[in-house]
């Protein structure tokens with residue numbers, strides 16, 4: 001069911017990071033981007049896009065092929081340097097920080113093409129990320145608890161190369177979660193999965209948001225993004241076409257013209 005207001009509802013978020021949140025308190029954005037523009041030579045891939053993500057909120061980025069979603073995603077996570085604009089995370093200007101620095105600060109991402117260390121076990125893959133934040137036994141316990149969270153604990157000892165696509169996607173998510181993020185970027189984590197696996201992933205993403213994580217997701221499957229997102233941004237040719245709650249965006253005439261007529265769903 002779609003929420004009318006993107007701000008997470010209480011009591012879903014009565015506690016976040018040890019702070020008690022009172023019912024009359026509106027959560028401040030954990031991540032915000034102001035007037036982001038990215039140019040590649042003569043191509044303006046992203047033009048003047050602003051956004052904000054609050055703890056527990058799911059922001060969906062949609063738009064036809066070439067709209068600039070991946071480039072915006074990369075600008076937010078540090079893989080591309082914006083030509084203009086500012087990215088603020090946890091109250092700090094991170095516009096010029098490297099991706100790995102942002103990741104350690106709590107801004108983690110998955111990749112469209114998952115890239116595990118194929119010969120390492122599932123647990124070892126997650127440990128590589130967990131060791132960036134913790135040491136020794138603590139890292140191991142944390143890695144294992146992340147595997148439980150994504151439903152891969154029973155595969156902990158299996159080589160990553162033996163996982164099917166749905167489990168590889170979960171492993172990709174586990175690696176990001178091992179960094180103990182406050183905002184998680186999901187780059188097409190659901191596309192390509194069969195319907196039951198899609199539903200499981202939808203459930204997992206919802207759980208993560210309910211635990212207080214801010215989520216930004218790029219996804220081509222419209223019904224998935226529309227059912228999951230609190231707030232949707234639709235881009236076309238790098239520009240903002242429409243934004244708001246999923247219902248508003250899905251019924252926007254420009255969106256229907258630019259995207260829903262597209263044969264992606």
Ligand SMILES: Nc1ncnc2c1ncn2[C@@H]1O[C@H](COP(=O)(O)OP(=O)(O)OP(=O)(O)O)[C@@H](O)[C@H]1O
Nearest residue numbers: 040043044045063064065066067068069070071072
């Ligand atoms: N490194 C680059 N150099 C030059 N142009 C680029 C580069 N990366 C992206 N572009 C261009 O920027 C525009 C936006 O591309 P982008 O991949 O961000 O769109 P997208 O919405 O993610 O598309 P898709 O849904 O197909 O993944 C496109 O015109 C693309 O060709």
